[in-house]
Structure formats: structure tokens, C-alpha cells
Amino acid sequence: MSEQVIDQVGEYYDDIGELVELVGGNLHVGYWESDEDRTPFLEAMQRLTFEVGARLELTRGQHLLDVGCGVGEPAVRLAQRYAVAITGITVSHWQVAESARRVIAAGLRGHVHTRYADAADQPFPDAAFDAALAFDSLPSAQDKSRWLAEVHRVLRPGGRFVFTEYPRTADLTDDERAILTANTIHTPPATLAESTALAEAAGFRILAAEDWSDRVRRTYDEFFAALTTQGPALAEEYGADRIAMFTTGITTMFSLCQAKIGYHVITCTKPA
Numbered sequence: 001m002s003e004q005v006i007d008q009v010g011e012y013y014d015d016i017g018e019l020v021e022l023v024g025g026n027l028h029v030g031y032w033e034s035d036e037d038r039t040p041f042l043e044a045m046q047r048l049t050f051e052v053g054a055r056l057e058l059t060r061g062q063h064l065l066d067v068g069c070g071v072g073e074p075a076v077r078l079a080q081r082y083a084v085a086i087t088g089i090t091v092s093h094w095q096v097a098e099s100a101r102r103v104i105a106a107g108l109r110g111h112v113h114t115r116y117a118d119a120a121d122q123p124f125p126d127a128a129f130d131a132a133l134a135f136d137s138l139p140s141a142q143d144k145s146r147w148l149a150e151v152h153r154v155l156r157p158g159g160r161f162v163f164t165e166y167p168r169t170a171d172l173t174d175d176e177r178a179i180l181t182a183n184t185i186h187t188p189p190a191t192l193a194e195s196t197a198l199a200e201a202a203g204f205r206i207l208a209a210e211d212w213s214d215r216v217r218r219t220y221d222e223f224f225a226a227l228t229t230q231g232p233a234l235a236e237e238y239g240a241d242r243i244a245m246f247t248t249g250i251t252t253m254f255s256l257c258q259a260k261i262g263y264h265v266i267t268c269t270k271p272a
Contacts, residue, residue, distance in 0.1 A: 020070070020071055020098075026042075026045040026046070026048075026049065026070075026073050026074065027070040027071070027073075027135070027136065028045065028048060028049075028070075028074070028135045028136045028164070029045070029048060029136070029216040029219040029263060030042075030044030030045040030047070030048055030216060030218065030219045030222065031044055031045075031047045031048035031051050031212070031215050031216060032044055032215055032216075032218050033215065041219075041222040041223070041225075041226060044218075044219075044222070045219075046077060048216070049073075049074040049077050049078065049135075050077070050078075050081065052133070052135065052162055052164065052265060053074075053077075053078045053081070053082070053133070055160070055162045055208070055265070055267045056131045056133060056160050056162055057131075057160060058078070058082040058084050058130075058131060059082070059084075060082065060083040060084065061083070061084065061085075062082075062084045062085070062130035062131060063084065063085045063086075063087065063128070063129050063130050063131075064078065064084050064085070064086045064087070064129065064130065064131045064132065064133060065086075065087055065088075065089070065124075065128075065129040065131070065132040065133070065151070065154060065155070066086055066087065066088035066089070066132075066133050066134075066135075067088075067089060067119045067132060067133065067134040067137050067151060067163075068089070068090060068119060068134055068135065068136070068137020068138075068140065069088025069089060069090050069095070069099065069114055069135075070088075070090065070095055070099070070135070071095050071098040071099050071102060072088055072095075072098075072099030072100075072102050072103055072112060072114050073102065074133075074135055075088050075099075075103075075112050075114075076102055076103060076106045076108060076112060078133075079106075079108050079111050079112050080106070080108070084111075085111055085112070086111070086112045086113070087112075087113050087114075087115070087124075087129070088112070088113070088114040088115070089114070089115055089116070089117040089118075089119060089122065090114065090116065090117075091116065091117075091118060092116075093116060095114070096114050096115065096116050099112075099114035100114060119134075119137065119141065119147050119150060119151070120141065120142075120143060120146045120147045120150055121150065122150050122151075122153075122154055124154045125154070126153055126154065127154070127155065127156040127157065128154045128156075129154055129155055129156065129159065130155075130156055130159050131155070131159050131160045131161065132151050132154070132155050132159065132160075132161040132162075133161070133162055133163070134151070134161075134162070134163035134164065135164055136164050136166070137163075138163050138164070138165055139165060139166045139184075139185045139187075140184040140185060140186065141186070141187070142186050142187070144187060144190075144198055145198060145201065145202065148198055148199055148201075148202035148204070149202045149203070151202070152202045152203045152204060152270055155270045156270070157270055157271065157272040158269065158270065158271075158272040159269065159270050160207075160267065160268065160269050161199075161204060161267075161268045161269070161270065162265065162266070162267050162268070163199075163265075163266055163268075164263065164264065164265050164266075165190055165195045165263075165264045165266065166185065166257070166261045166262070166263065166264075167190055167191055167192060167195070167211075167213075167261070167262045167263070167264050168190075168191070168260060168261060168262075169213065169260055169261065169262045170259070170260040172260060176256055176260065179252055179253060179256055180253075180256070182249075182253075183249075183253045192209050192211060192264050192266075195209070195264060195266055196209050196266060199266060199268050203270065203271070204268035204269065204270060205268060205269050205270075205271050206266065206267070206268055207267040207268060207269055208265075208266070208267040209264065209265075209266050209267075210264065210265045210266075210267075211262065211263070211264055212262075212263045212264070212265055213262030213263050213264075215263075216263045217258060217263075220254045220255070220257060220258040221258075223250075223254060224251070224254070227247060227250070231243060231247070
């Protein structure tokens, strides 16, 4: 990414900072099996971590790259479940610090490490990782082809890579595209065919391409409910003006996502 875009993405996540408590530290959507599934919001977000993580087929002792790792909550959960080492990268300095705090609290010092790095220009040698994961981070890439090529480079032959994408489910207006850009989505949301084609062009072989749009859509209503419930306490803790600005911005973005943005999960491998 250009330095300007890196700064914008980093500042965006620095600014929302502590408000990740609303989503239990998970900067991704939740997962419900059906409309009848009564799984609570934060548990549904943890379920998505494990549903996506299962597609990596991790085994004890492997080294996983978490691209766009947020505050490290999914990495902590996956490290605990699979006994793997995880290196996460992010362009938010606040997230690096917060991730370190969460890793220590989880008793995983030495197992999970987060560092500041650009996904499109990674500081790792070729074939450094056994597997790679990108939870909702590819949509923020300015150059998705370069981003995917870097993941391919640092993944060992035979390793798995799972990434998620926000596809458009309806045509977007110019104003709606501007809303996405303001929320760090810099390229038009891809169709499933476009996402798989990009991954294949980077050298990956597609194992599965799944549309989970209906399974994650409840996220937005659940988030708005959590924000309504916790809003007064958040305003007291972080300031009413900050919470009001956050509420306005996230309501505009999530309402758009609910109406016109879906969710895809693509599982790939780097050919041996």
C-alpha cells in the first residue's frame, strides 16, 4: 500500500481503539447457522474464528501468519485450540500494543507475536509460514494482487491460506463507494469469481469458495443492539462526543453492509 493509505488504515484503527470491547476484540463478523440459531453475539464471533480456522487444518507446532491481525483476539483463540505459533501483522500501532497485552493476559507470551508491517511488503523470508489467515483485511488492500502475491511468497509450498472478502450483493452508488473508502475499503468489493481469480493469479490453488452472506448478516443488528445497551457506559468512559461520532460513522457503514455487502470465505493452497 502507499504510505498515505497505510497511514489512513492505521489511523482508522488507532482512532476506534478501545471500542473493540463492543465486539470482544474480534474485528470481524459473527456466524449463525440459520435464522433460528440463537447463539449470542460474542459467541457467534468466536464461532466464526473457529469455522475459518478449521479450514486451515492446523497441526501442533505449526507457524501461522495472521495478516491484518487486529488486536490479536482470533490469534489467541487459535493458538489455544491448536497449539500453534502465530505471527500477526497490522498497520495500527495501537493494535500492536493492545495485542501484546491480550497475549500476555492469555498466557501465550512466546506463542503469539504481533508486529507492525505492511501486508503488501512483508519483512519475512520466502516460505516462512506453514499457513496464513486473513480475517477481513484484504478489503483494505490498495493493491490486492500485490497483497496476495506477498502472502504466497511467505507461505511454504503445500501450506493453506484462508481469506475472507466483502462482496457487493447489489450495485453501489458513488456515495456508497465513498462510505466504504472512508472505512478503509479502497477497492470495489469483489464478486466470488473475482476473488478466486485474483488468488489464482497470485499462484494459489482454490480448495473451496463459500458464500456465508446469510450466516453473518445478523452481525449488524446484534452490533447495533450492543451499542445501544453499552452506549451510556462507553460515553462515560471515553467521552460522549467520541461515542457520538463513532455511532454516526459505524451506523452509516454497517447499514450499507447490511443492505449491499455479503461475506465470502476462500480456502487456498500454495502448490507443493
